[in-house]
Amino acid sequence: AEMVLVAEELTAPMMAELPIERLRGIVSLKGSRNSHGAILADALGIPTVMGAVNVPIYELENRTVVVDGHYGEVFVNPSSAVRDLYDGFQEEEEEFARELETLRDQPSITRDGHRINLWVNIGLVSEITRSLDRGAEGIGLFRTEVPFAVGDRFPTEEEQRVIYREHMEAFDPRPVTKRTLDIGGDKPLSYFPIEEENPFLGWRGIRITLDHPEIFLAQVRAMIKANDGLECILRIMLPMVSRLEQVEDARALIRRAYQEVREEGHDVKEPLIGVMIEVPGAIYLIREFARAVDFVAVGSNDLTQYMLAVDRNNSRVADLFEEVHPSMLHALREIAKACHAEGKPVGICGELAGTPEGAVLCVGMGYDVLSMNAANLPRVKWVIRHVSLLDCRRILARALRMRSNSEILNFVRDQLVGAGLDRAVPHHEVPISF
Numbered sequence: 320a321e322m323v324l325v326a327e328e329l330t331a332p333m334m335a336e337l338p339i340e341r342l343r344g345i346v347s348l349k350g351s352r353n354s355h356g357a358i359l360a361d362a363l364g365i366p367t368v369m370g371a372v373n374v375p376i377y378e379l380e381n382r383t384v385v386v387d388g389h390y391g392e393v394f395v396n397p398s399s400a401v402r403d404l405y406d407g408f409q410e411e412e413e414e415f416a417r418e419l420e421t422l423r424d425q426p427s428i429t430r431d432g433h434r435i436n437l438w439v440n441i442g443l444v445s446e447i448t449r450s451l452d453r454g455a456e457g458i459g460l461f462r463t464e465v466p467f468a469v470g471d472r473f474p475t476e477e478e479q480r481v482i483y484r485e486h487m488e489a490f491d492p493r494p495v496t497k498r499t500l501d502i503g504g505d506k507p508l509s510y511f512p513i514e515e516e517n518p519f520l521g522w523r524g525i526r527i528t529l530d531h532p533e534i535f536l537a538q539v540r541a542m543i544k545a546n547d548g549l550e551c552i553l554r555i556m557l558p559m560v561s562r563l564e565q566v567e568d569a570r571a572l573i574r575r576a577y578q579e580v581r582e583e584g585h586d587v588k589e590p591l592i593g594v595m596i597e598v599p600g601a602i603y604l605i606r607e608f609a610r611a612v613d614f615v616a617v618g619s620n621d622l623t624q625y626m627l628a629v630d631r632n633n634s635r636v637a638d639l640f641e642e643v644h645p646s647m648l649h650a651l652r653e654i655a656k657a658c659h660a661e662g663k664p665v666g667i668c669g670e671l672a673g674t675p676e677g678a679v680l681c682v683g684m685g686y687d688v689l690s691m692n693a694a695n696l697p698r699v700k701w702v703i704r705h706v707s708l709l710d711c712r713r714i715l716a717r718a719l720r721m722r723s724n725s726e727i728l729n730f731v732r733d734q735l736v737g738a739g740l741d742r743a744v745p746h747h748e749v750p751i752s753f
Contacts, residue, residue, distance in 0.1 A: 320341065321341055321342075321343045322341055322342065322343065323342075323343055323344040323345065323346065323379075323384050323386060324337065324342060324344070324345045324346070325345075325346045325347075325376045325379045325380075326345070326346070326347050326348070326376075327347070327348045327349060327376070328347060328348065328349040328350060328356075329345060329347040329349075329350055329354070329356035329357065329360065329367070329369065330355075330356050330468075331355045331356055331359055331442065331462075331464075331465055331468050331506065332465075332468045332469045333356065334356055334359040334360060334363075334443065335443055335465060335468070335469045336469065339363055339365075339445055342363075342365055343365070343366075343386075344365060344366045344367070344368075344384070344386030344388075345360050345365055345366070345367040345368070345386070346367075346368050346371050346374060346376060346379070346384070346386060346393055347367070347368070347369045347370070347371060348370070348371055348372065348374075348376050349369070349370065349632075349634070350369040350370055350632050350634065351369050351370050351631060351632055351633060351634045351637035351640065352367070352369050352370075352391065352637065353620055353623075353624075353631040353632070353637070353640050353670065354369060354505065354631060354632040355505065355506060356369075357369045358440075358620070358670065358692065359442060359443065359465075361388075361670075361692050361694060361695075362439075362440065362441070362442075362443075362446055362449075362692030362693055362694060363443075363445070363446065363449070363694070364449075364693075364694040365388075366386045366387065366388030367386070367388050368386055368387070368388060368391050368392065368393050369391075369634065369637075370391075370634025370635075370637055371391075371393055372634065374393045374395070375395070379395065382395055382396055383395075383396055383397065384396075384397070385397045385401060385402065385405050387405070389745040390745070411742075415742050416697070419697035419698065419700075419701055420697070422454065422697060422700055422701060422704070423452070423453065423454040423697070424454065425454075425700070425704070427456070427699075427700045427703050427704070428703070428704065429682070429703055429704070429706060429707050429708045429711070430704070430705065430706060430707040430710075431707040431708050431709060433682075433707075433708040435682055435686075435687075435688075435689060435703055436456055436457065436666070436687060436688040436689070437454070437455065437456055437688075437689055437690075437691070437696055437699060437700055437703075438455060438456055438457040438458055438459030438460075438494070438496070438666070438688055438689070438690040438691075439453075439455040439457075439458055439459065439460075439690060439691065439692065439693050439696060440458075440459060440460040440462070440668055440669075440690050440691060440692055441458055441460070441461055441462070441486070441693075442461070442462035442464075442465035443465060444482075444485060444486075446693060447485070447486060447489045447490075448489075449693045449694075450693040450696075451489065451490070452693075453693045453694075453696045453697050454696060454697065454700065455490075455493075455693060455696060456493060457490065457493040457494040457495065457496070457552075457688075458486065458490055458493070458494070458495045458496055458497075458690075459496050459616065459666055459668050459688055459689075459690020459691075460496055460498055460556070460616070460668040460690055461483075461486060461495060461496060461497045461498060462498060462501070463479075463483075463497055463498055463499065463500055463501070463538065464500055464501050464502050464506055466478075466479070466482050467500060467502065467508055468502075468506065468508060470510075471509065471510055472510050473510070473511070473534065475537075476537040476538075476540055476541045476544075477541070479537070479538060479541035479542075480541040480544045480545050483497065483541055483542055483545035484545040486545075487545050487546055487549055487551045487553070488549065490551060491549045491550055491551045492549070492550035492551055492552075493551065493552075494551070494552040494554055495551050495552070495553060495554065496554040496555075496556050496593070496616070496690075497542050497553070497554070497555055497556065498556045498557075498558050498595065499525065499528055499535065499538060499539070499555065499556070499557055499558065499569075500527070500528050500534060500535070500538055501523070501524045501558040501559065502523065502524075502527060503518060503521060503522050503523025503524060503526070503527055504518050504519045504521070504523040504524075505518070505519070505631070505632050506523075519624070519625075519630070523559055524557075524558040524559025524560075524597075525557050525558055525559050525560055525565050525569065526559065526565075528569075529565060529568055529569065532572055535569070535572055536572055536575070536576050539555065539572065539573050539576040540576045540579065540580055542555060542590070543576060543577055543580045543585070543587050543590060544580055544585055544587070546587050546588065546590075547585045547586055547587055548586050552588075552591065553588070553590040553591070554590065554591045554592075554593055554613070554614060555573060555590045555591070555592050555593070556592075556593045556594070556595050556616060557569050557592070557593070557594050557595060558595045558597065558618070559595070559597055559598060559621075560594045560595065560596075560598070560601060560608070561598040561600050561601055563604065563607055563608065563611060566592075566594060566608065566611045566612060567611070569592070570592055570611075573590065573592060577589055577590065591613040591614060592612050592613055593612050593613055593614035593615060593616055594608050594611075594612050594615055594616075595616050595617070595618045595668070596608070596615060596616070596617045596618065596622060596654060597617075597618040597621035597622050597625065598622075598625060599622070599625050599626050599650070602650055602653065602654060605653070605654050605657040605658065606657045606660065606661055609657060609658045609660075609661035609663045609665075610661055610663075612663070613663070614663060614664050614665070614666070615654070615658045615663055615664070615665045615666070616665070616666045616667065616668050616688070616690070617651060617654055617665070617666070617667045617668065617669070618668055618669055619642060619647075619651075619667055619668070619669030619670065619671040619672065619677075620642075620669040620670060620671075622647070622650070622669075623640060623641070623642050623644070623647055623669075623671075624640070626644070626646060626647055626650065627639060627640065627641065627644060627646075627647075641724035642669070642670065642671040642677065642724075643671070643676065643677065643680065643718070643724050643727045643728055643731075644723075644724045645719075645721060645722060645723065645724075645727070648680065648715075648718060648719055648727065649719065651667070651680075651681070651684055652684045652715075652719070655684045655685045655686055656684075656685070659685060664687045664688065665685075665686055665687055665688075666686060666687060666688030666689065666690055667681050667686050667688070667689060667690065668690040668691075669690075669691075670691075670692075672686075672689040672690055672691045672699075673689075673691030673692055673694075673695035673696070673699060674695070674699075675698060675699060675702045675735055675740070675743040675744055676728055676731040676732060676735070676744070678699045678702060678703065679702065679706060679710075679711050679714055679715075679731060679734075679735070680711070680714065680715050680718060680731065682703065682706075682708065682711040683708075683711035683712045683713075683714060683715030683716075684715060698743055701740075701743060702735065702740055702743050705738065705739075705740055706738065706740075710734075710738070714730075714731060714734050717730065718730060718731060732744050
């Protein structure tokens with residue numbers, strides 16, 4: 320039977336174990352739309368409402384509910400009028416989705432011939448087929464922490480190799496970007512407890528793996544081995560970098576792992592190495608970082624969190640988590656300009672890239688790769704194919720002069736609607752009465 324999951328808290332390990340084929344919606348008391356569990360649910364196309372503090376979640380068993388993931392609304396025992404309204408919205412969405420399916424094998428190219436690479440962010444094995452069905456041209460972010468989170472111990476090198484191989488075979492010969500283990504903060508491992516007063520500013524990402532080179536080496540060896548005999552372009556991405564020495568130390572370990580794997584007789588190519596820009600301080604060293612690596616990617620979710628000092632999991636401040644906040648736009652533009660000045664490709668991974676408004680702004684800034692969850696990819700491709708690079712630059716230039724997130728968002732939406740692209744943006748009205 321179909322069901323809506325109601326939980327006190329939605330976590331990434333929980334998502335990995337849910338019967339996805341039966342799930343029609345998720346309601347969680349804790350968290351926000353930017354937390355990792357919500358992002359994984361969105362990637363699977365499941366309407367999700369987080370931080371539902373006004374919903375009597377303990378009284379919902381066997382009740383009929385409508386879950387509006389666009390606007391974060393939950394209707395308990397909805398009237399027939401509300402049900403009819405949402406049935407209509409769903410029919411419109413399904414009709415649009417069928418139209419978008421025809422674009423699957425079409426290139427993501429603007430009206431004036433500018434090519435944008437559309438890749439996917441992925442963490443669950445169940446996302447592989449879904450991503451390819453939606454026309455993904457590569458993996459821009461493989462969240463390697465998800466397989467670590469579902470077990471009760473660190474996976475062995477061989478266990479990791481098997482997981483990575485499955486993704487790489489499926490995407491071969493497309494590029495696959497694997498982020499090295501990004502735990503800590505809001506992504507704990509039950510078998511590797513970290514007690515900290517301030518976990519988001521603590522021991523996480525590259526800070527942990529460089530302190531434990533045995534974990535880092537085993538993971539990188541597994542990644543490189545998984546590409547044995549394939550044409551896949553393996554890109555290894557380092558999370559949470561804040562100083563150049565971290566990149567130099569990681570590069571040395573990756574080089575060592577590559578040489579070891581070659582000496583063991585594996586037919587592998589040397590991986591590309593990149594950094595994920597999530598720490599605001601790294602923006603001021605962006606040219607130096609770009610010179611030290613093969614590619615750069617912006618982790619817009621965490622960068623927003625740190626730029627604006629907003630806990631991405633806290634529903635009380637969820638409305639302050641603003642990905643097109645003016646300071647974010649200026650920072651993103653500077654990153655793109657600096658990377659191109661150094662001749663390095665730059666991409667963006669995060670929820671921003673998967674929204675039509677965010678995609679238009681990122682294209683205007685010159686980002687080479689937009690990486691998003693698979694559910695959003697067809698919609699973004701449709702928008703890109705209906706706008707020109709000139710349009711995107713013009714919209715960006717005006718947005719950069721604006722003073723608030725809401726002003727920018729409303730302006731870009733108005734531009735899309737004015738261009739006849741209203742189906743790409745959520746535009747239905749939320750019913751006032753239940």
